[in-house]
Each structure stands twice: as C-alpha cells, then as structure tokens.
Amino acid sequence: MAVNTPADLKYAATDEWLRLEGDTATIGVSDFAQEQLNDIVFVELPEVGKTVSKGEAFGVVESVKAAADLNAPISGTVIEVNTALQDTPELINSDPFGDGWIARLKVTDASGADDLMNAEAYKAYCATR
C-alpha cells in the first residue's frame, strides 16, 4: 500500500505527524493512520489553553471502524484547534497533512521532536505493519 509521507514532517510511533515552525507545532494524523481508520466520522478536539505532555492523549479520532486516541508527539500548550473538523471530520481522510490538521501547540521544549521519526523511517515503520 502506497502511503504518503511528506519529507518536511516528523512522525510518532502512534501515527501523529508534527510540523515544527519556530516554537509552534502543527499536529495531525498520518495518511497511513487515516487509511487504516477508514471513514472518520468524529473528532474530539482538545481545548485551547490545555497543557499537554509528550505522549499524553489529548483528543480522539473516531471512524466507522474504531476510535483512536490522539497522542501529543511533543509537550506544549494548545493555542489553536481546527474547528472545521467538527462538521467535516472527513477532511482528515481527504487531506491529512493539509486541511485535516488537528491542533497547534506552543512548544515548551523543541528538542522533544528529536526522537520522532523522519519520513523515511516512518515509511519503513508503516511497511512492517
């Protein structure tokens, strides 16, 4: 199965992607994850202002097949969420790395991204599953 893994992003083993720009991180779920989940019907967004630690569940993505936690790939404070997902959660299926983004964090420690996978490693990781 061909999955899209943009080269400018970092990936967590729990299938979230992260785009780090200065101290702002944009987070979503990967193409592989949306493909596995199938049609997404509901997203529980975190609250703006919430502080999350790396690895902590801070939202839920629910599809016709399963519900999966959204885990923070990095520690920080939620500064913006993609409210469009409330009515059109299918944006995660159609454009997981663009309009389907889920939350933006103000990152407390950018080095938290260091142990995340790059696109190549993540692609290899997906192929094993």
Place this chain on the structure above:
Amino acid sequence: MTAPGKKTEPLIYEISVTGREGVKMPDCDVPETPLPDELIREEVGLPEVSELQAVRHFVNLSQLNHGIDTGFYPLGSCTMKYNPKVNEDVARLPGFAFLHPLTDDEGAQGALALMHQLQEWLAEISGFTAVSLQPAAGAQGELAGILMIRKYHLDRGDSERKTILIPNSAHGTNPATAAMAGMTVIELPSDDKGNVDLEALRAACAGDNAPTIAGMMITVPSTLGLFDSNILEINRIVHEAGGLMYMDGANMNSLLGIVKPGELGFDVMHYNLHKTFSTPHGGGGPGCGAVGVSETLKPFLPGPIVTIVEDTNDLEDAPLYGLHMPEKSIGRLKAFHGNFGMHNRAYAYIRTYGGDGLREVSRHAVLNANYVRVNLADDYHIPYNRYCAHEFVMEGHFEGVEGVHALDISKRLMDYGIHPPTNYFPLIVHEALLIEPTETEDKATLDEFISAMRKIAEEAKTNPELLTEAPHITPVKRLDEVRAAKQLVLCCRPEFLTAAAQAEG
C-alpha cells in the same frame, strides 16, 4: 442484517392513520383523578394502527431478522450459541415469572434456593470462593470487579494504587471500565505469538511503578482466541507488585470443565451468563454479568447475595435462605436481585448439561473453531495460526487485490444467508475478521460456511465487485455507515426524518 429474499417493511409511523384506534378502552370504574395541567400534551405522536396492522408489522419485521434460530451466526466474541427452549419454559414457570420482587424472603424461598445453587455452581465451575449475581451485564460485572479491587486497596489504607494494566488484546470495555472506576490505564503490547509481552509487563511492574499498580485486567482466552501460555507467570508478576488480577470471563465458553480461573490465581472474574450459559442476547435484552471472587475479595462483593440463614441436617427439609450484604460490599448495582429471568435460564442450562456435559460444550466449541480455522488457512491469511480456543481471527484482505476489505467479505457473506463475523476487532489485526462458530453447530453447517468463505475468496480475485457492492439479495443493500455514524436520527417519527432530510439539504 435481514434475511435474503424478503421485502422491507415500512415504519409503523408510515402505516399510521390519524384517528384510527386499535383498542377500545373499557369505561373507567374508579373515580377519575385529573392529571396536572403541565403534564398534558396536545400531540403525543404515537402511531395509530389497528391490532391487525400492529401484529403484521411486527411479525414482518421479525421475519426480516437473522437470529440464531434462523441461521448460522459466527459473530466472534459474542458466543451466539443456540439457547435451548427448555430455559424459556423454566423462566416462565408461574412461581418464578409472577413472583413479585418485593416478596419477603420467606415467601420467595424457591427463587432464593435457585439463586443460591447458581452462585455455588458458578463458583465451582470457575474455582472461586463466592459469587454475586447482581451485575446486569458484562460491562457492569467488569465495573464491579474494578470497584472491588479499588476498595480492597483503600481498605488497606493504600490510596496510591491507581493504575490498571490492560493488554492490547483485551475487550474494548476493559479500558473504559478502568477509566470509569477512576483508574489510569497502561496498555501492554502483545508478543509475536499473541501472548502478553512479558518484558513490557515486568517493566510496568518494576521498581517505583510497583506501588502504583492496582491490578491487571486480562481477557482469557484473549480476543485473538488464544490462551496465554504465560498466564501463571503474568499472575505472579502482578501479585508480586501488590496488584490484583481481574479476568474478563466473556470467553469462558472455551474453559468449562477444563480451566478454573480461580486456581490460576485470579482474584475476580465476571461471567457472561448471556454468552456461556445460553441466556438470550443480541437484541440488547437483559444479560447477567455475575462476578466470582477469591477469598481476598469476598467481603467486597456487590450485594445482596443469597446465603443459608438456617441450615438443616434433615434431607426432607430445605434450609432457610436469606439475602445478605457482604460486610465491606461495594454496594448494590441493580434494583432488587439482578436480572432474575437470566438466573433461572442459566440454572436450567447448567442443570441440563451437568459437569461432564459442560466440559463437552467447551471441547466442541474449541474443536469447531479449530476445524474452521484449519479449513480456511489456505484461502485467508491467519496471523496467529496456532491452536485456538473457541474463536480465531483472520485477515479480510487478499494479496494483490486492492479495494477489497474485511467489510466487503462480511457483506458478501450475507448473500450466502450467513451472519457476518465480527469486523475490525481486535484492533491489533489488520482487517480483522473474528470468527466464533460455537459448539451448537453441526459439521454440515460449518462445511457450508467454509465453502461460502472459499467462494468469496475466489470471487475477490475474479469479480471483486460482487464483494464491494454486496449485499445483493437482501431487502436493504449496502448501508451508508458514515452517514449513520455522523447523522444520528434516533427516532423514527416522520417529522424527525423530514427534519433530518432538510438538514441534509
């Protein structure tokens, strides 16, 4: 699903005609008490149909249904076995069926004797010390178990134990139960044989983690249909950390007369009487998630439970039974005495089979699952292809065939008159199809199923549209699951349907 070849039935609101009456009420023979004004509504919105229309409507609906009484139902994890009709006779005996729940203990001795005997039998079957029949279903049995574990630790003055370990092959209700009881969940991975990853378990229980472990919930056999060969070691590790062991007994149908969870070291387990002990389920009807416990948790059982108040040595005379609230009970979970109608059905089932018969139940459940597994192994990928318990999981996709998924196989199976297996569960298997034939099917039915599954595997390669557009011969074709999940219309009154259609635009 609906049976093939039948037409659909309109909603009862679509048959309704304003002003039509099905029943003439007799004249009131007591003084009328007017209802308070604020409770009176002009428009109640009930369907208005004749008695015959109501009868035809529901009989037609029942004929569209696919149940265990009409066809094969290999819905994994649900144990859709045949429920013997003698159970129904027993439940309908007037002395049981018409017994008022407020009858005092003395006037309800027969029912209490039955409950007491059922508690004893369930304890014997599972190797536990005591049983409560209170919980109304499996999930409530789980909650009872975790609340008991919580109270046990608090009772010892230990309030630091708030972590429940749960393998990723557990039932989905397990983490929900732990969360509801205020616990934090740590998910444990499985190893390549489908067993709990022992290294991960040891790490979770090691050093500073140990005093935080309240216990572990584990489904045995797991949702992969596999008996964890390290189960004694798992019990030992968790107990050494000071935690208690909870067994999800939903898959007990493979263990009767073969394994006693109490003797494996478990502290608490719930039974699904509505699975293992053949009380009806599948229609959301009442269940019973009885809980069994070791000596450690006996004082914490939900109550009341039935005990012998006054014993007798006289064989002609019955002891006196009464209701008892265990001393440190987590309390009541259900009004009155649980779902009593399930107790007498399960009692009838156990009484009918006896100990040797129950062992045969499990042996045949395991044999049937393995027979189907082995016969499908050439046509489907079976990720953990070893001896299974009462069910097994396979992958619902084919090498080189893009666009055919587990769901399509399931939908196509309906064209063959068979209920689909469980889809996309357990989550740790890609495109999972979880298949549980149960012991009550004969070899001919299993062969029919195997043959249908092989044909479907062939169709997937030669004519995949047969699968992706299935079902073809049911009254209702492929349902829009996305719309059903996103647009919840939980009332079938026409004005709601119209409103929903307008909202859709």
